[in-house]
Amino acid sequence: MKRYEKNPIITSDMVKPSNPGYEVKGVFNPGAAVLGDEVILLLRVAETCVQKEGFVAVPVIRIEKGRVNAEVLEFSLSDPEVSLQDTRGISYKGTDYLSTLSHIRLARSVDGYNFEIEGEPFLFPDAPEEVFGVEDPRVTFLEGFYYINYTVVSPDGWATALARTRDFKAVEKMGIIFCPENKDVSIFPGKVNNRYHALHRPDNSIFGKPSIWYAESEDLLHWGGHRCLVRPKGDRWEDEKIGGGPPCVETPEGWLQIYHGKAEDGGYSLFGLLLDLNDPCRILKRSKEPILRPEADYEKKGFYGNCVFSNGLVEKDDGTLLIYYGASDCMTCVAETSVDEVLKML
Amino acid sequence: MKRYEKNPIITSDMVKPSNPGYEVKGVFNPGAAVLGDEVILLLRVAETCVQKEGFVAVPVIRIEKGRVNAEVLEFSLSDPEVSLQDTRGISYKGTDYLSTLSHIRLARSVDGYNFEIEGEPFLFPDAPEEVFGVEDPRVTFLEGFYYINYTVVSPDGWATALARTRDFKAVEKMGIIFCPENKDVSIFPGKVNNRYHALHRPDNSIFGKPSIWYAESEDLLHWGGHRCLVRPKGDRWEDEKIGGGPPCVETPEGWLQIYHGKAEDGGYSLFGLLLDLNDPCRILKRSKEPILRPEADYEKKGFYGNCVFSNGLVEKDDGTLLIYYGASDCMTCVAETSVDEVLKML
Numbered sequence: 001m002k003r004y005e006k007n008p009i010i011t012s013d014m015v016k017p018s019n020p021g022y023e024v025k026g027v028f029n030p031g032a033a034v035l036g037d038e039v040i041l042l043l044r045v046a047e048t049c050v051q052k053e054g055f056v057a058v059p060v061i062r063i064e065k066g067r068v069n070a071e072v073l074e075f076s077l078s079d080p081e082v083s084l085q086d087t088r089g090i091s092y093k094g095t096d097y098l099s100t101l102s103h104i105r106l107a108r109s110v111d112g113y114n115f116e117i118e119g120e121p122f123l124f125p126d127a128p129e130e131v132f133g134v135e136d137p138r139v140t141f142l143e144g145f146y147y148i149n150y151t152v153v154s155p156d157g158w159a160t161a162l163a164r165t166r167d168f169k170a171v172e173k174m175g176i177i178f179c180p181e182n183k184d185v186s187i188f189p190g191k192v193n194n195r196y197h198a199l200h201r202p203d204n205s206i207f208g209k210p211s212i213w214y215a216e217s218e219d220l221l222h223w224g225g226h227r228c229l230v231r232p233k234g235d236r237w238e239d240e241k242i243g244g245g246p247p248c249v250e251t252p253e254g255w256l257q258i259y260h261g262k263a264e265d266g267g268y269s270l271f272g273l274l275l276d277l278n279d280p281c282r283i284l285k286r287s288k289e290p291i292l293r294p295e296a297d298y299e300k301k302g303f304y305g306n307c308v309f310s311n312g313l314v315e316k317d318d319g320t321l322l323i324y325y326g327a328s329d330c331m332t333c334v335a336e337t338s339v340d341e342v343l344k345m346l
Numbered sequence: 347m348k349r350y351e352k353n354p355i356i357t358s359d360m361v362k363p364s365n366p367g368y369e370v371k372g373v374f375n376p377g378a379a380v381l382g383d384e385v386i387l388l389l390r391v392a393e394t395c396v397q398k399e400g401f402v403a404v405p406v407i408r409i410e411k412g413r414v415n416a417e418v419l420e421f422s423l424s425d426p427e428v429s430l431q432d433t434r435g436i437s438y439k440g441t442d443y444l445s446t447l448s449h450i451r452l453a454r455s456v457d458g459y460n461f462e463i464e465g466e467p468f469l470f471p472d473a474p475e476e477v478f479g480v481e482d483p484r485v486t487f488l489e490g491f492y493y494i495n496y497t498v499v500s501p502d503g504w505a506t507a508l509a510r511t512r513d514f515k516a517v518e519k520m521g522i523i524f525c526p527e528n529k530d531v532s533i534f535p536g537k538v539n540n541r542y543h544a545l546h547r548p549d550n551s552i553f554g555k556p557s558i559w560y561a562e563s564e565d566l567l568h569w570g571g572h573r574c575l576v577r578p579k580g581d582r583w584e585d586e587k588i589g590g591g592p593p594c595v596e597t598p599e600g601w602l603q604i605y606h607g608k609a610e611d612g613g614y615s616l617f618g619l620l621l622d623l624n625d626p627c628r629i630l631k632r633s634k635e636p637i638l639r640p641e642a643d644y645e646k647k648g649f650y651g652n653c654v655f656s657n658g659l660v661e662k663d664d665g666t667l668l669i670y671y672g673a674s675d676c677m678t679c680v681a682e683t684s685v686d687e688v689l690k691m692l
Contacts, residue, residue: 179572224568
């Protein structure tokens, strides 16, 4: 796995805010797809508000009579009703407001390294289940459509929704496919036994640790056949939780999944998993050590340092894999490898 | 809502343990159905182990080569590796064991008040997702089958599984239909717009409070169209969380759902909700005050006092409703009312 020497390839200063009162704090965790000769990235853009002294400003999505308004809400720090919470935001008169809001932005490249970033959002929060943001898209190409699953966040919790596009211009939102609390959904890029398949990551609170689950569907909208597939190893690399990454790559040896794990020190690394082509619930191989872990300076320092996280990759015709990943929850990077090389690491 | 004067109708001493080393601690939260002239209850039976001084014994389900063994595991309290946890159990060398294990037992009655309880379990934990117990069944009659959804608990978390039977003799388990963490699933006793519908209750950890969600399905196994339908009111009765109860009753005015709410003092009460017959996502009425709250002595004192919880009811031909409910998480009770009477309380 070779990091691109000019990493990071996309940083906050390269992204135009979606609103004059907003400020881009991070651009990371991109979904990836190939459209004709182009590599498309769907970037998670996290924005906060421009702040002034004595006040705290938060981004708010208000949906009224079908109209979506992205606003700046300002509270005086001397107002006794304002209580600052952790990095997640503030509470005012019993209502929570988040300090950052994410949307999804499109970027295009001919070489896979140099991207042109669109000036406007591609997917913006505009539904009740999205008012705290849309995050971490994954793109799976199936039967002429690019299906995009992404995390939705709202006062009702976080869940996974689906959208689809044929051309990355028009896009159709299709609603929640995995109800709270569920993210890190990775839809397989092909049917097995006439069904769609996905990895998903429900949360655990009392028993167990967040693990990778399996589900199947006949229409991509209704999911069932849930079972727990891969649990955190419990070693220093996979201590707290694991979750699915980009859609699997179909290889002659099996479905290759690149997943992430959270270590005992809080760091996020990438791992490999090989699943049976005809029975994706059958685990053939799993990496013992990370295939990519935070080592570069930009992976160690940032909004959430010590973190590499991938939800997008592109396979070139020659078998090269371009693994796009978020570094430190604020920048977009890429690493180059190949299917063979990853399989050797398992 | 009139409590039966001989409540509780079923108590632990009336139930034969499923294993010579086990002891029945509670029999509560029954699902209910009508089969011919009989009322069937599916009782949640919670068992613990017979204890002896200086040791702690826990019930354990072990599945080996397809064989299910219900065992008693005994640990010496002087073993430094044993650490007692809260009422949930013990931890030994990093593994959690629960102090109680639930299974589902069948009981039959001709009058709805006096029940004969079977000597053997009807649904017993025998799958990896069930090894910490099966709980709180709900029965929905659809197209010749009694569908039973129930909570499964395992080291991977708690979720909702489905089973079905035609006669309450042979029963077929069909796997998890709502992945962790999800319980209080209430499947509608009829299709709307050619689809099955359900209320479900995903958990929330960071944002929001556990609420009643809606989902739909074409086959009862794969669910989608998730949306948050009813949130806790935040008053003294519905402060912490709410969740679905027995399957809705179809009335000329709408689908009548009896749900539960957890109050600020930790108590559980019952409430009513009326949903549009043709659009179950449309809320027509909702009770402001509980329709049943812990008042009787047996509802105030027990394993978890101050608790009434219902997941089973029976509608008689004359419109009488027999609401079966768990009192204090240890006894089974019944209250009598009618559709009209409940509707008047909304």
